[in-house]
Structure formats: C-alpha cells, structure tokens
Amino acid sequence: MNDSGFTRIGVVGCGLMGSGIAETCARSGVEVLVAVSSERSAEAGRRRIEGSLNRAVVKGRMAQAERSSVLGRITFTTELEALADRQFVLEAIVEDERAKADLFARLDAIVDDPDAVFATNTSSLPVMRVAGATGRPQQVVGTHFFNPVTAMPLVELTGCVHTAPETFERTEAFVTKIMGKEVVRSPDRAGFVVNALLVPYLMSAMRMAEAGFATPEDIDRGMTLGCAHPMGPLRLADMIGLDTLARVADGLYNEFREPLYAAPPLLLRMVEGGLLGKKSGRGFYRYE
Incomplete structure (x- = not known):
C-alpha cells in the first residue's frame, strides 16, 4: 500500500x-x-x-x-x-x-x-x-x-x-x-499553466514562417542559440504533433477568444494535408 x-x-x-x-x-x-x-x-x-x-x-x-x-x-x-x-x-x-x-x-x-x-x-x-x-x-x-x-x-x-x-x-x-x-x-482553464504560455509562442513562430519573415531553420536557430532553448519552436511543434497543437490551439481560442491562441492558416493546411510532424515523417522538417 x-x-x-x-x-x-x-x-x-x-x-x-x-x-x-x-x-x-x-x-x-x-x-x-x-x-x-x-x-x-x-x-x-x-x-x-x-x-x-x-x-x-x-x-x-x-x-x-x-x-x-x-x-x-x-x-x-x-x-x-x-x-x-x-x-x-x-x-x-x-x-x-x-x-x-x-x-x-x-x-x-x-x-x-x-x-x-x-x-x-x-x-x-x-x-x-x-x-x-x-x-x-x-x-x-x-x-x-x-x-x-x-x-x-x-x-x-x-x-x-x-x-x-x-x-x-x-x-x-x-x-x-x-x-x-x-x-x-x-485552475480549471483550457491550456492550464504550460500550454497557456507555450501555445501562443508556437503559433507566433508559425506566423513568422508563414509570413516569410524568417525560415523555420533560422527561427529555431535563433531561439536555441539566442535564448538557450533546448529545441526551437517549430521543431518542438513537429515533435508534439501538428494535429495535436491545432486541437489545443482551438480549445484555447474557444475558451479565451484571444487572437494569440488562434491556429494560423498554415498550421490548419498542414494538418489537412497530413503533414503532422515527426510522427508522419514531415512537418516543418522532414524525418526519415
């Protein structure tokens, strides 16, 4: 016992x-x-x-x-x-x-x-x-x-x-x-502590890539080398699963109606196309 x-x-x-x-x-x-x-x-x-x-x-x-x-x-x-x-x-x-x-x-x-x-x-x-x-x-x-x-x-x-x-x-x-x-x-709020902070960060990285402001590689390199993150946001998104992230973002947006939680069109199109990240072999990066 x-x-x-x-x-x-x-x-x-x-x-x-x-x-x-x-x-x-x-x-x-x-x-x-x-x-x-x-x-x-x-x-x-x-x-x-x-x-x-x-x-x-x-x-x-x-x-x-x-x-x-x-x-x-x-x-x-x-x-x-x-x-x-x-x-x-x-x-x-x-x-x-x-x-x-x-x-x-x-x-x-x-x-x-x-x-x-x-x-x-x-x-x-x-x-x-x-x-x-x-x-x-x-x-x-x-x-x-x-x-x-x-x-x-x-x-x-x-x-x-x-x-x-x-x-x-x-x-x-x-x-x-x-x-x-x-x-x-x-507290009993969508996203709890970690995802309420993490998801807006990941969505922002996706919007930056979607706008052509920087490549996924440069975005990730900037956060790993410039901010000492162990993994860049887009590679992390691939590891989590883009379909999972889309569902989490949707839950957060429905709860708070804050634009920073909304999934960008790029993420939605990737999920619709079966590009789910590491588990599908391709997301923001390709995986063998």
Whole structure:
C-alpha cells in the first residue's frame, strides 16, 4: 500500500501518452492494466513500450532483468469492463471532448470502487466538461503528463469545481511518491499553466514562417542559440504533433477568444494535408 491508497491502476489508451504512463507506473513497481480498442492497438502499444525499455537497456539505464519485470507488470485488455476492480483509472485517449466524456460515462458505470479516482490526461480541455459525464465529479481530476512521459518530470494537476480535496491529495501522492514526478497545480482553464504560455509562442513562430519573415531553420536557430532553448519552436511543434497543437490551439481560442491562441492558416493546411510532424515523417522538417 502507498500513501495514495492506489494499488490497482488502469490506463485507457496506449498511444504515445498512454504507453508512457503505463510504462512509468510499471517502472515504479505498480501492476497496470491497459485497456485499448483492439488487438492491433494492444500490439502497437506493447511494441511501443518494449521499444522504450529496449532503448533504456542499450543506454545502460536499465538492466535486462528489470526490463522483463517491468513488462511483466503490464497487462492489456480490449474489454473496458476489465477495469471494474481498478482504484485509479488514467485516461489517455484522443484529445476530443465528446470522446473523453463518453469514456468517463462508461467508466462511471463500470468501476465498482465507490472511492475510485478518474484522471483525464488532457492538455487543453477543462476538466469539468468530462467530469460532468460521471455521477461522481468529486473524484475526477486532470493529470497533464508531458511527452515523453518516462523522461519529462512534470505533471500538471487540475480539477473541476467539484473535485474533492482528498482526490487532489491522493492523486498528487501517487504522481509524486510513486511515479516520481513533480506537480504544479492549475485552475480549471483550457491550456492550464504550460500550454497557456507555450501555445501562443508556437503559433507566433508559425506566423513568422508563414509570413516569410524568417525560415523555420533560422527561427529555431535563433531561439536555441539566442535564448538557450533546448529545441526551437517549430521543431518542438513537429515533435508534439501538428494535429495535436491545432486541437489545443482551438480549445484555447474557444475558451479565451484571444487572437494569440488562434491556429494560423498554415498550421490548419498542414494538418489537412497530413503533414503532422515527426510522427508522419514531415512537418516543418522532414524525418526519415
């Protein structure tokens, strides 16, 4: 037993974020059940986690025996009902309000523990919009992890107007003491702390490139060499995923109606054309 009281963890979704959350929990010694939509998704998620662990072994950060132990603590299921006995369920599906709300409504009916906590891994959606789909909004919290989850130390923690103090305390205890992350708390506003600052910066870099003011290479070089940023804004945008950024920008703009949050036409056209950044092989840069 740990300070949070969570020993049975569920993760819904095993894309980049879901796989990273599941792996980090398992690295911390926790048994994790990952629910996915299909066997194909399960295989892709398993390969993603295995690849991450293999890289850790090659770099000398993990022994082969530990790799096997971590994998042994992760189980996959295609049946959402298998999460019925979970005490803490972290959702990491697509950044879509309706999809998340539908999932939370289903989890509310499935999970038996009346004290279970539901966490939504969202980078832009107010927590109230998904918590309202459940009959227990006091047990819903937002946990915004950063990619790659295994390496990035921060988690933004937020809740809706109904989230109970105990929900915050149990979630923060698990995230910090078990997963080994640092936490910053944010009010329930689209974008929270980090994206409310980051997204306008990235959109400004895109507008600069769109206007022909400077090339993507010069924009990025200016920020890495002139401001000591570890990565330029356009290469960072490619790494995050341009489709993800477009959705986050849309959520921020709808919340605040500030022009600085609006996605520029260049970003929208790139997403429509399938140029999504590193994951598609091409964004502002080309990737092998």
